[in-house]
Amino acid sequence: MGKIPAAKKQKPYESLRIQVSKVSELVDMGPKFSKAVSVDHLLSMIVKQTLDVTNTDVCIIWLKDNNGNLIPRISFGLKTKLIRSLKMRFASRMVRCIMKKAQPVTIYNIARSTKFHLKNLILKEKLASLLAAPLVIGQEKIGVIMVMTRTKRHFSEVDVKIFNALSRQAALGIGNVKLYDVADRRVKDKIKEISALFTMSHYASESVDLDLILNVILEKTRMLLKAHSCVLRVLDSSRKRTFTVTSGLTKAGAKALLKFEGELSSRVLRSGFPLVIPDIQSHDKTKASKFIRKCGIHSLVMVPLYSKRRKNGVLSVFMPEVRIFEKETIEMVEMVANLCAMSIDNSAMLERIQKDYLNSIRMLAKIIDANDTYTRGHCEKVMKYSLYICKKMGVPERYTEAVKTASLLHDIGKVGIDLNIIRKKGALTKKDWNKVRLHPDIGARIVSQIGFLNDIVPIIRHHHARYNGGGYPEPRITGDKIPLGARIIAVADAFDAMTSDRPYRKAISRKEAIEELKRCSGRQFDPEIVKLFLN
Secondary structure (H helix, E strand, O other), X not given: OOOOOHHHHHHHHHHHHHHHHHHHHHHHHHHHHHOOOOHHHHHXXXXXXXXXXXXXXXXXXXXXXXXXXXXXXXXXXXXXXXXXXXXXXXXXXXXXXXXXXXXOEEEOOHHHOOOOOOHHHHHHHOOOEEEEEEEEEOOEEEEEEEEEEOOOOOOOHHXXXXXXXXXXXXXXXXXXXXXXXXXXXXXXXXXXXXXXXXHHXXXXXXXXXXXXXXXXXXXXXXXXXXXXXXXXXXXXXXXXXXXXXXXXXXHHHHHHHHHHHHHHHHHHHHHOOOEEEOOHHHHOOOHHHHHHHHOOOOEEEEEEEEEOOEEEEEEEEEEOOOOOOOHHHHHHHHHHHHHHHHHHHHHHHHHHHHHHHHHHHHHHHHHHHHOOHHHOOHHHHHXXXXXXXXHHHOOOHHHHHHHHHHHHHOOHHHHHOOHHHHOOXXXXXXXXXXXXXXXXXXXXXXXXXXXXXXXXXXXXXXXXXXXXXXXXXXXXXXXXXXXXXXXXXXXXHHHHHHOOOEOOEOOOOHHHHHHXXXXXXXXXXXXXXXXXXXX
16 A cells, blocks of 8 residues: 555644634633623624634624614625615525524525525625524524635535534623623613602702692603603692693693593592503593594503502603503602602691791781881781782792792891880981881891791892982992892882871871872882882
């Protein structure tokens, strides 16, 4: 027998060495893939490793999107424009065919294959052979990985086995990263929820305007849950009437929705448990539900509000799609309902406190008036005139309340003035007047000690300011720089003072007082307020 040539003798060993090297690389892939922090990062690693192990020219990975469509997520070796065409033709035929296979697919000459219509791609890219395999996790096929060469190549049985193992490693890595992404997204969503709840709680504790608080809470809830709209129904103290707050609805939409939601709210109030309707269409076939679906509402969740262990309202969240509500979502809505209930309770408590304060203020005003028999009832009358002016001017309700309180307390600073001066029957001396003129400043300092009355401090301080300057305690303040409430009280105070007896003079007639207001309009008093008051 002749000797075997050295080259032929080395060839099997060389082939074996390459195969061992490939298997070694394959073993290293698992740990490498586990270090990827995102799907895109992982896909880049898979493509690089696949090209190295298979010694090919082109690699493409398709994955299913949220709608189940196969799209090329990443490629190497192809032109970008061709990738766009793959989305339409290539994926719809070739990749779906490979997806149906249980094992890798090999094609020696793509150009002659009758299975796939790739003439355009083959000609432009000069592609020759193909090796592809479905990406499988358990029983689920999530995509396809494919490699191609530009020279014809018979993929060996070992090549196919290694590629098959590689595809399974890749699928496992993609599945793990997707799970990580889902978990990461859930954590971020939870942080977002907690942040939103914190913001709502902070706002509820900082603001005193209940309507504003509830509107902010509902709007933030709607945005957080990506809801179509939110409706809050709350029973009043008599438990016979309700007031309603909505978010995301027009007046017409709110009217139709409230009609549909009313009976369901009653059911929730009676049971005390959340009500979930994943699909309104299958639940209710009435005209109201048809109109609601036409508006883009397809599911809802409703939870009761509890106040002092009593059910006193219902929070409804309407979704723009048919939806199976998760336990976390329902709990989130319940937390928002609790926050609404807490805000309502706090508002009611604050209202009671403010009412008690106001009664105390009225009593204080009466004590002030009692110091001088001539001014008894003066503060009440100034309040009446001031509220009349506010109504004529269309002053917002909140500021009207401030003017009401300020008018009752406008002379509170007189408690710091000598009673002998206040009750003096003769004309006041210059020294006496200088002391009397301190009362707006004294009053402002007294009221500033009561936190929730901060809004009325400037009104009390400047109610003796003159429209054209020269008033007290700050002669330089003029015109619109004087707080509106102070300008209103100035007119009301002057009119009552002129038409009431004083120790040092008799009252003048209403006609004379009106003429005096007209004469001083634009100088001592705001002309617009005088005009409205007299009309």
